[in-house]
Amino acid sequence: RKEVEQDPGPFNVPEGATVAFNCTYSNSASQSFFWYRQDCRKEPKLLMSVYSSGNEDGRFTAQLNRASQYISLLIRDSKLSDSATYLCVVNMRGSARQLTFGSGTQLTVLP
Amino acid sequence: GAGVSQSPSNKVTEKGKDVELRCDPISGHTALYWYRQSLGQGLEFLIYFQGNSAPDKSGLPSDRFSAERTGGSVSTLTIQRTQQEDSAVYLCASSRGQGPYEQYFGPGTRLTVT
Numbered sequence: 001r002k003e004v005e006q007d008p009g010p011f012n013v014p015e016g017a018t019v020a021f022n023c024t025y026s027n028s029a030s031q032s033f034f035w036y037r038q039d040c041r042k043e044p045k046l047l048m049s050v051y052s053s054g055n056e057d058g059r060f061t062a063q064l065n066r067a068s069q070y071i072s073l074l075i076r077d078s079k080l081s082d083s084a085t086y087l088c089v090v091n092m093r094g095s096a097r098q099l100t101f102g103s104g105t106q107l108t109v110l111p
Numbered sequence: 112g113a114g115v116s117q118s119p120s121n122k123v124t125e126k127g128k129d130v131e132l133r134c135d136p137i138s139g140h141t142a143l144y145w146y147r148q149s150l151g152q153g154l155e156f157l158i159y160f161q162g163n164s165a166p167d168k169s170g171l172p173s174d175r176f177s178a179e180r181t182g183g184s185v186s187t188l189t190i191q192r193t194q195q196e197d198s199a200v201y202l203c204a205s206s207r208g209q210g211p212y213e214q215y216f217g218p219g220t221r222l223t224v225t
Contacts (some may be wrong), residue, residue: 103153
């Protein structure tokens with residue numbers, strides 16, 4: 001089983017749609033969680049951290065479910081510019097490398 | 112301020128040749144990571160440096176791969192006797208310390224082995 005698993009997609013949605021991505025992680029002792037965004041042929045960049053109580057940043061909402069070991073990202077009123085690959089990232093306790101990246105979920109927002 | 116820089120941005124090499132890839136992390140960042148990303152794939156962790164500690168080399172795929180970090184700053188990833196399966200984008204990232212801090216990525220080096 002992969003340490004961090006994501007549905008690879010692709011998700012193709014029309015502009016204005018709401019789309020949600022889920023991610024599961026294997027290490028129950030994981031402490032920190034993030035969503036990164038990677039545009040085509042570009043480097044990954046931090047989108048937002050995920051807090052236990054859930055957090056929102058504009059059209060983006062991230063949630064954590066520790067009992068079920070998954071995190072989610074909700075994008076409301078999607079824009080063409082949201083088209084990218086979204087990477088789920090988890091800090092595995094005891095891992096020297098600190099962050100483990102999922103393989104990503106590809107989103108295309110269609111006009 | 113200046114971000115993570117990598118050079119070269121593109122490298123085409125013949126099978127069997129050695130290559131060196133360079134990474135300049137953000138000034139003051141003590142942690143440095145190398146990843147590999149093949150076309151359409153996720154990030155594959157290669158190696159991690161933290162300060163003066165021994166590096167975590169657990170992700171290096173073979174003994175043809177090595178990396179060093181001089182003076183706690185610039186890092187070089189060396190691939191000896193390159194193979195076609197080494198073709199990928201090699202990404203370097205740095206972060207401000209030992210912990211789950213945000214990693215800032217460089218633009219990557221696209222390596223093509225012919």
